[in-house]
Amino acid sequence: MQKYDIVIIGAGPAGIFTALELRRRGFAGSILMAEQGAPIEKRGCPKSKTRECVHCKPFCHITSGFSGAGAFSDGKLSLSYEVGGDLPELIGAEYAQELIHETDAIYLEFGADDHVEGAGVNEEVKGVRRRAIQAGLKLVDCPIRHLGTEMAQQVYGDIQGWLLAHGVEIRFGTICRDLVIQDEICTGAVLEDARTGAQEAVAGGRIVIATGRKGADWLEGLCRAHGISHEAGPVDIGVRVEVRNEVMEEVNNLLYESKLIGYPKPFGNKVRTFCQNPGGFVSQENYDDGLAVVNGHSYKNLKSQNTNLAILCSHHFQHPFDQPIAYAKKIGELTNMLGAGHLLVQRYGDILEGKRTWQDELERSNVRPTLPDAVAGDITSAMPYRTMVNIISFIRAVDQVVPGFAADETLLYAPELKFYSNRVRMNDRFETSVRNLHCLGDSSGWTRGLMMASIMGVRMARIITE
Numbered sequence: 001m002q003k004y005d006i007v008i009i010g011a012g013p014a015g016i017f018t019a020l021e022l023r024r025r026g027f028a029g030s031i032l033m034a035e036q037g038a039p040i041e042k043r044g045c046p047k048s049k050t051r052e053c054v055h056c057k058p059f060c061h062i063t064s065g066f067s068g069a070g071a072f073s074d075g076k077l078s079l080s081y082e083v084g085g086d087l088p089e090l091i092g093a094e095y096a097q098e099l100i101h102e103t104d105a106i107y108l109e110f111g112a113d114d115h116v117e118g119a120g121v122n123e124e125v126k127g128v129r130r131r132a133i134q135a136g137l138k139l140v141d142c143p144i145r146h147l148g149t150e151m152a153q154q155v156y157g158d159i160q161g162w163l164l165a166h167g168v169e170i171r172f173g174t175i176c177r178d179l180v181i182q183d184e185i186c187t188g189a190v191l192e193d194a195r196t197g198a199q200e201a202v203a204g205g206r207i208v209i210a211t212g213r214k215g216a217d218w219l220e221g222l223c224r225a226h227g228i229s230h231e232a233g234p235v236d237i238g239v240r241v242e243v244r245n246e247v248m249e250e251v252n253n254l255l256y257e258s259k260l261i262g263y264p265k266p267f268g269n270k271v272r273t274f275c276q277n278p279g280g281f282v283s284q285e286n287y288d289d290g291l292a293v294v295n296g297h298s299y300k301n302l303k304s305q306n307t308n309l310a311i312l313c314s315h316h317f318q319h320p321f322d323q324p325i326a327y328a329k330k331i332g333e334l335t336n337m338l339g340a341g342h343l344l345v346q347r348y349g350d351i352l353e354g355k356r357t358w359q360d361e362l363e364r365s366n367v368r369p370t371l372p373d374a375v376a377g378d379i380t381s382a383m384p385y386r387t388m389v390n391i392i393s394f395i396r397a398v399d400q401v402v403p404g405f406a407a408d409e410t411l412l413y414a415p416e417l418k419f420y421s422n423r424v425r426m427n428d429r430f431e432t433s434v435r436n437l438h439c440l441g442d443s444s445g446w447t448r449g450l451m452m453a454s455i456m457g458v459r460m461a462r463i464i465t466e
């Protein structure tokens, strides 16, 4: 059996920054990264040619491969500890912010754009905040370094080259199927060649799982099978909203991303905006089990006439039901079913009038969908009452901050689902209930974004080398 000092499962930002920081700090031990997807230069979404998702097998290129969900993402690095997950609860807000600055400097070394959006507070920003307060919303300050989809690929491509040049072994097309755990000590992982199906166990001094949102279900299964201590976290269910750039112009220019949080009546659940893409494109993300969900991204140079952003509602489940991922998936499947396998899009005004949207009605609006294969229909037939009421109330409140946001023609795409529910119980040294096993990034339930996943990797490396 081959033996490594460190075995990292998943080559997303969390896994990458673990390996990168280990080598930067002079760690000379052997490091293996196992990634089910392809190297960055072989990743490519055929949709730009086919215009329709062709459900790439064995894995979707958008979410798998070197740099994980980051390479084809919008590459927005959120530079505030208040954004991107709950990791600060584990390591402390101040330390999280310190790590963000240090990790941001690494991104800059690898060629990230030095321009930061949304930094600085002036009278106009104060005006936006005043309107948010009047509408009962909180405006979160979060400077953003925007890599853009093309730049993100270049930055992560350079990191891939650097890791290989510094002796990190990266096995692509390699799926981790299981862990080797004896007497509550993790000693290795079972890897499978995605092409041949051949399996091999490798031994590791420490095993770091960083399999992203995509690997959250799998990790939850592992936790159940091996008794790794974990708990159900929240799941976010919502819609992606698309409006003309003119509507969002003021906040786009001032803040790039307006992070607004509210707790609308009568339910008082947390509802928030997420992942705002000025001049961006709505996109489809496919899970390997066939579930199609909506997302959004933007390019640095190619711009659309629209801005899209997610509106997400947090859902918690405790007793007697404790499977939030399964709950969200059922809603996603129902929405996919109503769209005959496609994403659904509906005009906000039609929702208020209680009618579905028809394809020809979309043509009449100022706002034209940037995701042409979304099907006009009725998202309210699939969305739970509580979630829908939360979304409508929140859109009304945002309209006070951004006049025109609640226009009849505003587009709502569904399902927008964020799976980060299974939270692995860990201490601030990322020690799980199983010795030598660490869980990082989105699959651990502690992060939800590129920067937060990256700093978790940096922190992991420092723990190992301390």
Ligand SMILES: Cc1cc2nc3c(=O)[nH]c(=O)nc-3n(C[C@H](O)[C@H](O)[C@H](O)COP(=O)(O)OP(=O)(O)OC[C@H]3O[C@@H](n4cnc5c(N)ncnc54)[C@H](O)[C@@H]3O)c2cc1C
Pocket: 009, 010, 011, 012, 013, 014, 015, 034, 035, 036, 037, 062, 063, 064, 065, 066, 067, 068, 069, 070, 072, 073, 074, 075, 076, 077, 078, 084, 174, 175, 176, 177, 210, 211, 212, 213, 214, 215, 218, 275, 283, 285, 295, 296, 297, 440, 441, 442, 443, 447, 448, 449, 450, 451, 453
């Ligand atoms: C379209 C899109 C746009 C986004 N835009 C932004 C943005 O602008 N800003 C932001 O902060 N965040 C954004 N995100 C979220 C961000 O990409 C993730 O939060 C981040 O990538 C999480 O990093 P991670 O390392 O935890 O996991 P991931 O990046 O998901 O990487 C996990 C890797 O593990 C691999 N893997 C999974 N299971 C296994 C297994 N069993 N064996 C081997 N390998 C496995 C996967 O193939 C994947 O490559 C976006 C996500 C998407 C999908």
